[in-house]
Amino acid sequence: MYKRPQCLPSNVLERPQQHLHKVSALQHWSRKIASFFSRPARSSLWLYKRFLRPIHKEAKVLETLSTDALDTYRETLKAQLRKNGVTDPLLIKSFALVREVSGRVLGMRHFDSQLLGGLAMFHGNIAEMQTGEGKTLTATLSAATAAMAGIPVHVVTVNDYLTARDAEEMAPVYEALGLNLGVIIHGLSSQERKDIYAKDVVYCTNKELVFDFLKDSIVLAGRTHQLNRHAERLKGNQAMLEQLMLRGLHFAIVDEADSILLDEARTPLIISGPEINQEDQQWVYQQAMSIAQKLKQNAHYKVIAREHRLEYTEKGEEEVLALTDGLGPYWVGRVRCLELVHQALTALHLFDIDKHYLVDDGKIMIIDEHTGRVMADRTWERGLHQLIEIKEGCELSKPRETLAKISFQNFFRFYHHLGGMTGTAKEVMPELWSVYALPVVFIPTNRPSLRKRTGRWVLENEQLKWTKVVQRIIELHREERPVLVGTHSVAASELLSEKLQAAGVCHQLLNAKQDEQEADIVAQAGIPGAVTIATNMAGRGTDIKLQDCVEKAGGLHVILTELHEASRIDRQLEGRCARQGDKGSFEIILSLDDAILTQAYVHWMRFVLRLPLPSFISRSLTFGLMRRAQKQLEAEHVRMRAELLKADERQREMLSFTSSKI
Numbered sequence: 001m002y003k004r005p006q007c008l009p010s011n012v013l014e015r016p017q018q019h020l021h022k023v024s025a026l027q028h029w030s031r032k033i034a035s036f037f038s039r040p041a042r043s044s045l046w047l048y049k050r051f052l053r054p055i056h057k058e059a060k061v062l063e064t065l066s067t068d069a070l071d072t073y074r075e076t077l078k079a080q081l082r083k084n085g086v087t088d089p090l091l092i093k094s095f096a097l098v099r100e101v102s103g104r105v106l107g108m109r110h111f112d113s114q115l116l117g118g119l120a121m122f123h124g125n126i127a128e129m130q131t132g133e134g135k136t137l138t139a140t141l142s143a144a145t146a147a148m149a150g151i152p153v154h155v156v157t158v159n160d161y162l163t164a165r166d167a168e169e170m171a172p173v174y175e176a177l178g179l180n181l182g183v184i185i186h187g188l189s190s191q192e193r194k195d196i197y198a199k200d201v202v203y204c205t206n207k208e209l210v211f212d213f214l215k216d217s218i219v220l221a222g223r224t225h226q227l228n229r230h231a232e233r234l235k236g237n238q239a240m241l242e243q244l245m246l247r248g249l250h251f252a253i254v255d256e257a258d259s260i261l262l263d264e265a266r267t268p269l270i271i272s273g274p275e276i277n278q279e280d281q282q283w284v285y286q287q288a289m290s291i292a293q294k295l296k297q298n299a300h301y302k303v304i305a306r307e308h309r310l311e312y313t314e315k316g317e318e319e320v321l322a323l324t325d326g327l328g329p330y331w332v333g334r335v336r337c338l339e340l341v342h343q344a345l346t347a348l349h350l351f352d353i354d355k356h357y358l359v360d361d362g363k364i365m366i367i368d369e370h371t372g373r374v375m376a377d378r379t380w381e382r383g384l385h386q387l388i389e390i391k392e393g394c395e396l397s398k399p400r401e402t403l404a405k406i407s408f409q410n411f412f413r414f415y416h417h418l419g420g421m422t423g424t425a426k427e428v429m430p431e432l433w434s435v436y437a438l439p440v441v442f443i444p445t446n447r448p449s450l451r452k453r454t455g456r457w458v459l460e461n462e463q464l465k466w467t468k469v470v471q472r473i474i475e476l477h478r479e480e481r482p483v484l485v486g487t488h489s490v491a492a493s494e495l496l497s498e499k500l501q502a503a504g505v506c507h508q509l510l511n512a513k514q515d516e517q518e519a520d521i522v523a524q525a526g527i528p529g530a531v532t533i534a535t536n537m538a539g540r541g542t543d544i545k546l547q548d549c550v551e552k553a554g555g556l557h558v559i560l561t562e563l564h565e566a567s568r569i570d571r572q573l574e575g576r577c578a579r580q581g582d583k584g585s586f587e588i589i590l591s592l593d594d595a596i597l598t599q600a601y602v603h604w605m606r607f608v609l610r611l612p613l614p615s616f617i618s619r620s621l622t623f624g625l626m627r628r629a630q631k632q633l634e635a636e637h638v639r640m641r642a643e644l645l646k647a648d649e650r651q652r653e654m655l656s657f658t659s660s661k662i
Contacts, residue, residue, distance in 0.1 A: 045441055048119040051092060052112055058096035059109075067104075073097065074148075074177060081149035091122070094145040098177065102140065105172040111446045114138040120441040121419035122146070126257050126432055129443045131423040131572065132543070132579020136166045139253050140173050142419060146251045147179050147200040151417075155203045157255045158540055159371045160185045161518055166255075167203040174201055184208050186376060190215075194245045206260045207269065207375070210411050212245050214271040214404040219243045249415045256540045257420030258428050258568055261436060265408040265641050268648065270381055272400035282396050284330045284340065285386045291323045292344035303349050305595055306629075307636055310345055312338065340383065347387035355489035358512060362394050367490065367512050372535035374512045407648040409435050409641070423575055424568035431638060435645065447581030451574070454557075455587040458622040460609065465591035469561055470499050472587070473531055477505060480528040481553050484544065486535075486573045487511075488562040488595075493533050496561070500531065507531035526550060536564075540572050546582065555583035562594050563630050565637065590626060601629045 065073060077093055084090065095115060103109035110118070114134055117127040118141030129135055143153045157163045167183040174181040182196035184204035193212055196202060219240060254260050295301060300316030312320070320341045324331040331337055351357065358365045358374065364385060366375045379385040381402065389396050412418055413436060425432065425440045432438045459465045469485065476483045487493040490511045497509045510521045510532060525532040526546040544556060556577040564570055570588075578584030592602050605622045613621075 045116065045120075045443070048116050048123075048441070051088075051095070051119055052115060054092045055096050055099070055115060058093055059099055062096055062100040070097075070100070074101075078148045078178070081145075086122075086145060086149050091119075091145065094148060095119070095141050098141050098144045098173065101176045102137065102173050105176045106137075106169075108134075108137060110134075110137060110141065113443050113446045115141065116441075117421055117443045118142050120443065121253055121421060124417060124419050124438065125441045126419070126425050126438050127421040127441050127443050128425040129421055129423060130445050130449065131575025132582075133423075133443070133446060134580075135255060135421045135423075136169060138421060139166075139255065140170050142253055143201050144174060144177050144179060146417075147174075148177065152197075152247050152250045153201045154209060154249075154252045155201065155255065156206050156209060156252055156260060157203065158259055159205060159368075159373055161373075162255070162540075163203050163205050165519075184212070190243075190245060197246050206254075206264065206408065210269045210406065210408065211271055213249075213411060214269065214406060216244045216246050217406075218271070218404050251417045252412065252415045252419070254412070254418070254420035255422075257422045257438075258425050258432075259422070259540060261408065261412060261420065261438075262428055262431060262641065263566060263569075263637075266637060266644060268405045268407045268644060269411070270405040271403050272379070272381075281330070281399060282386065284328075285344075285383055285390060285396070287327060287331075288340040288344040288383075289347070289387055289390045291320065291341050292348055294323065295319060295341075295345065297349075301345055305350070306598055306633055308350055310342070310349060312342070343382060343384050344387050347384055347391050351384075351388055352489075352491070353392065354491035354494070357388065358490070359392050359394065363397075364388055364392065364394060365512075369536075371540075372490075372512055407644055409645045410648050412436065424571045427566075427568055427634075431641070435641075445581075449578060450555075450581060450583050451578035452585040453587065454585045455589075456619055456623045457587070457589045458605065458609075458619060458626060459589070459591045460606075462591045462593040465561065465589055465593075466496060466499055468589050469496065469559060470503055470505075472559060472589070473500065473505060473507075474503065476557050477529050477531060479553060480549075481555070481557050482526050482528065482530040482544075482546070482550055483532070483557050483559065484525060484573075484576055485531070485533045485559045486561060487533060488535070488564065490535060492561065493535055496533050500533070505531055507533060510534040526556065528553065536569070542576060543579070544576055551583055554585065557584070558586040560586065560588045561590070563588075563590060563596050563626055565596070565630070566634050567627070567630055588623070590623075594626075596626070596633060597629050601625055 062070065062073070074097060077090065077097060081090055081094065086094070095110075095118060099110045099115070111134070113129065114137060117129050117133070117135070117138040120127040121139075122142040122145060127138075129138065139155055143155055146153050155166070157166060163185055164183060167181060171181050179201055180199035182199035182202045184193060184196055184202060186205075186208060188196070197212075295316060297303060299313065300319050301310050301312050303310045317338060320338055321334065324337045324341070331340075353359060355367070356369065357367055360374075364379075366378050366380070367373070368375050379397070379400065380388070383399065386396055386399060418436065418438065420438070426442070429440045432440060457465075457468060459468060473483055473485065485496065487496060490513065493509060493511045497507065500507050508521045508524060508531070510518060511534065521532065521534075522542055522544060524530055526544045528547060528550055546556060550556070558574055558577045560570060560573055574586045577586055592605055597605070605625050608618055608621045608625070611618065
């Protein structure tokens with residue numbers, strides 16, 4: 001039960017948040033052991049099923065009420081929630097009310113699976129709901145209930161497109177419940193953000209939310225406890241308090257929780273200050289790039305592409321120190337020399353145009369690897385951005401000073417109440433529990449899934465892969481079935497587009513360069529014979545509406561052209577088809593040139609392909625090796641996230657002895 005504290009006046013609750021405490025080794029391992037043996041599907045789901053009958057019973061009563069009578073019921077319920085907190089009887093009434101209001105204003109009443117998902121999230125769990133089960137509507141149950149109880153609510157999504165879309169679709173529900181709805185997207189001013197965060201329910205992206213939190217932390221100079229702010233109010237320092245945007249971190253519902261809480265948690269969020277005019281330092285970046293270009297791969301350094309890192313050889317370190325000897329004061333010190341040249345090598349070999357960034361109007365624009373979208377006004381740190389500008393011949397931007405940073409893990413653990421939903425949580429249950437203490441509850445589907453896998457292909461090289469993909473698209477296009485092809489990068493999507501254009505196949509292209517046309521492209525992706533090529537932009541949250549005749553032809557067909565760094569991302573793309581009991585199918589077409597493979601795996605897979613085995617056996621063996629490589633990469637990313645969290649916690653411990661900012 002979540003109950004708003006009654007012992008403090010509301011003005012003291014202006015910006016409350018939990019304060020992180022150090023997790024002991026005993027707590028850490030007990031969580032890991034509990035998550036290994038726990039079976040949330042069996043142990044937790046029945047707790048929420050007991051609510052279904054009372055909710056439906058209450059809903060039948062509400063169906064008979066007039067609009068005026070329902071409004072009176074709503075106001076009475078809100079008063080009870082604010083006075084008593086969300087007790088079980090009031091939770092039942094609230095869910096029944098939200099369901100009835102949704103039915104009246106949207107024509108959609110929540111299914112049992114959605115009610116279960118809402119209950120699971122409200123009680124602080126991650127609800128695993130299969131793709132297409134209506135998570136957008138599900139979120140209204142928990143969000144509206146908490147908001148009616150006077151608790152500020154943040155509904156967190158992965159990108160601006162989904163934020164605006166979900167808020168627009170659900171706005172009539174909140175309005176009918178007498179709640180104010182706000183939307184935070186990129187480009188808003190500080191005052192606009194402050195006004196929006198003052199509303200009852202706020203839809204926002206994870207990055208915008210965290211950056212606003214960091215900006216508030218800079219204003220507070222690290223004094224984030226509510227008693228510090230109460231003291232400032234008593235001193236009459238109202239000017240500082242009025243600069244704050246957020247009211248606090250009270251109640252959050254995280255959509256696509258595995259992506260936001262885990263996948264994107266490998267990179268800390270950093271907020272920088274004004275540009276620093278350091279011409280000498282910019283010249284140093286030029287020198288670092290020149291030195292890096294003189295080094296030889298394998299002799300001086302090794303590139304581990306699948307782990308997105310590189311390392312020096314012993315000979316390479318000696319060569320760097322020799323080349324930097326006598327270059328000036330910026331090149332004094334072994335660590336600094338090696339770090340600068342390492343960053344230059346990283347820019348040269350680990351960051352590719354049209355995959356990790358675009359060049360737009362002479363500027364480097366970062367592409368979010370998880371969403372496929374451009375991250376405007378964002379830069380890489382520690383000189384990497386300037387080095388990539390040198391690589392692409394762009395005008396060199398000035399470096400910025402780091403003012404504050406935080407990891408996603410630590411940020412979301414600040415919330416008093418945290419729940420979430422996703423279609424792919426099963427694989428990361430132990431990590432969600434060990435980091436956030438969030439159990440996973442598996443929600444049954446409303447209708448049986450009709451999704452079919454029609455094939456798995458692993459071909460010798462990339463050329464054969466694209467030939468096979470084009471062949472399958474042409475076959476399906478003739479059958480008048482819509483096709484969605486998922487690619488891993490902008491460059492790959494444009495390459496396939498060129499091949500389809502040469503074959504005379506009309507198609508739509510959706511990547512970071514067409515993000516403004518996203519809604520129109522997605523709207524046309526479900527018509528008969530439509531062919532859509534898309535990066536990760538068409539993965540999570542994208543709902544492709546199908547015309548009736550498409551269902552008879554077999555539904556939407558999805559083609560995966562490369563395994564991602566996590567099998568959960570692949571499952572999200574597969575989940576674009578066969579939603580809510582519709583027909584649909586998918587297939588996987590891969591090659592030995594895919595980035596996920598190491599040379600050792602490529603060697604063994606070539607060996608298997610050349611054996612005189614039946615085709616279905618060789619396909620199964622090679623695909624099994626691909627999945628094994630993917631699992632190893634997933635394990636490496638778990639390790640990286642754990643190291644980042646430890647580093648973040650160590651930094652906080654050190655800063656706790658100073659007045660430094662977060």
